Amino acid sequence: MAVQTAGDPGLVLRSSQGRGVLAATILGSGMASLDGTVVNVALPRIGKDLGAGLTALQWTLNAYTLTLAGLLLLGGSLGDRLGRRRVFVIGVIWFTAASIGCTVAPDAALLIGMRALQGVGAALLTPGSLAILEAVFRREDRAAAVGAWSGLGGVATAAGPVLGGVLVGVAPWGWRLVFLLNVPLAVVVILLSTHYVPETRDEQSHGRVDVPGAVLAALGLGLVVYALTEGPRSHWNPIMIGMVVVGVALLAAFLAVEAKGDAPMMPLSLFRSRDFSGSNLVTFVVYAALSGALFLIPVQLQLVSGFSPVAAGSSLLPITAVMLLLSARAGRLAQQIGPRWPMTIGPIVAGAGLGLLARVGAHASYLTDVLPALLVFALGLSATVAPLTATVLAAAPPHQVGVASAVNNDIARAAGLLAVAVLPGLAGITPKAYASPAALSTGFHHAVLISAALCAFGGLLSAVLVGKELAPTERCRDEDPAALQPHCAISAPHARP
Incomplete structure (x- = not known):
């Protein structure tokens, strides 16, 4: 399909292509929201099935959020420069591959690692879903498209805890089915995206992608969160205190890079x-x-x-x-x-x-x-x-x-x-x-x-x-x-x- 710049959107919401775009973005971003609400409910059963304690359960949530928070702005920037549809689809594929890894994880350590990789995929697909709507729909349809995206996305979020409870109740390993559900959803999203979503990018974007900012933000957050999570258990030994200090210093360096960069993420x-x-x-x-x-x-x-x-x-x-x-x-x-x-x-x-x-x-x-x-x-x-x-x-x-x-x-x-x-x-x-x-x-x-x-x-x-x-x-x-x-x-x- 032809590349469409951010400045000339013209897609009609009520057209077949418009409905296809809306469905792709809702289902794609819904995958990430569904996993978030389901995992909260599944935590006690995950702990029993994998023999995981409180700290491991904290990391089951935080590993995902850490990579997502650290790379979210970079994901949006990559979409603007490389093509929003391309980065969105790559994010869906990445997220789904990590979901399969979560499904087969034999222990808490591998589950936490796969959750971190899920966060990377979510950082690519989440900003792209809304950016696509803003870029491709004509101005008079844009608010309705975003409203439908928010409302229908809410249905997925609301269904998450109930669906999670049902699947977790099937068996001690039922929580694994939660992640496996992403596979058929991803297939549908990829088919809709390749068929209906036009490629768009911001032709006015200039400068290099802010990789230094992304690295500093991710490392700084990672060190601080790791120390805050593990610190109480280790009675705040010098290593944990040092991690907090280094993490804060890296976050300060991130702000310095953002202040001086030509194309900062923030x-x-x-x-x-x-x-x-x-x-x-x-x-x-x-x-x-x-x-x-x-x-x-x-x-x-x-x-x-x-x-x-x-x-x-x-x-x-x-x-x-x-x-x-x-x-x-x-x-x-x-x-x-x-x-x-x-x-x-x-x-x-x-x-x-x-x-x-x-x-x-x-x-x-x-x-x-x-x-x-x-x-x-x-x-x-x-x-x-x-x-x-x-x-x-x-x-x-x-x-x-x-x-x-x-x-x-x-x-x-x-x-x-x-x-x-x-x-x-x-x-x-x-x-x-x-x-x-x-x-x-x-x-x-x-x-x-x-x-x-x-x-x-x-x-x-x-x-x-x-x-x-x-x-x-x-x-x-x-x-x-x-x-x-x-x-x-x-x-x-x-x-x-």
Whole structure:
């Protein structure tokens, strides 16, 4: 097919080719989001089947998120330069090959390695899915395409915990089927992509691909997260402390490279906007809180409260349902009254919901103990995520909206990565405590209260740092706020798995 530049999109959404493009991008990005939600539910069974303790389970999540967060911006840059369809398809193939490796992993070490490789594939396909929609559809259809991508992607995310619970319940090895499902999905995505998706690239991209920035970011994050995960178990010996110091130094070097580079992955000029900087700081705090809590909720429900994998997976469905119902309305409200108040009240309400989860213990009832807390949490999150995304996009110059979205996405993933590494230790959930239901439950209560406080702090930050009105960019005026939905960790948009 002919190469189409970023400046001349013209595909009609309701055409057969338009529907094919939409299906390919939804299914492709849905693969990554599905794995994220399924693996959370499967963690206790993975631990039993492979003899893995708490630290190995933390790495089962963090190995994926680490490579994804470290390489996400590089994946978007490669797509702009080498062709978005090409990099998207390569990402799907890579992700699927690593999924097969996860399926046959005989022990936790190989599973963790395959999860890291999955993250590399996801870093190639995730930014490409949205970039393709932005590049190929005509302007009047773009918001509808992105809205359909977000909404239908939410169905995949919502189905993930239930599907994971069903497959995990088949047998102790049922969690392996979760990864095997990616194979037929990948075949469909590749066929749709080669048949319907036109190749596009940014002909104005200049300079070399920011490989030094990607390497520094990945190594810096990797050392810091490894030390924070392993440090408590090793009683913070000098090697672990040294890793933190070196990791922080590498991240500082990453910022220096981004400041001086000709084509940086993360243009630091974006952070000159107070709204952009403030919204990303709120993103970091709030997503750290929810990622840490959501890592532990399925574990608590299964190992302490006695829920089956299916019940534990299904328990989170109300969050997705409420967000699908209310997020677009929250986006429209932020357009009318400005983002400050929704982004202030929303995290505080979400924090109250997390605080209510401290009532969940050994004999918890879903209807009286779990569901009310999750509904309050979902209400707060619904008021937060769409205004947060709209503020990030509105604060960026029109030609940098894509990279602004990617930066915000990456900050959220990095926050989740650090939270999963740090929160269990802060809450007293050591590998020894993980093996004791009573000690695990006590640690869980501490963890959700810490997460609740973080959420509330995010609301206070919004009150101080976020402006009263959205910046009047062309994109904000022309696009439907319903389409400005973020890659939320637990809701429609994908992924922050």
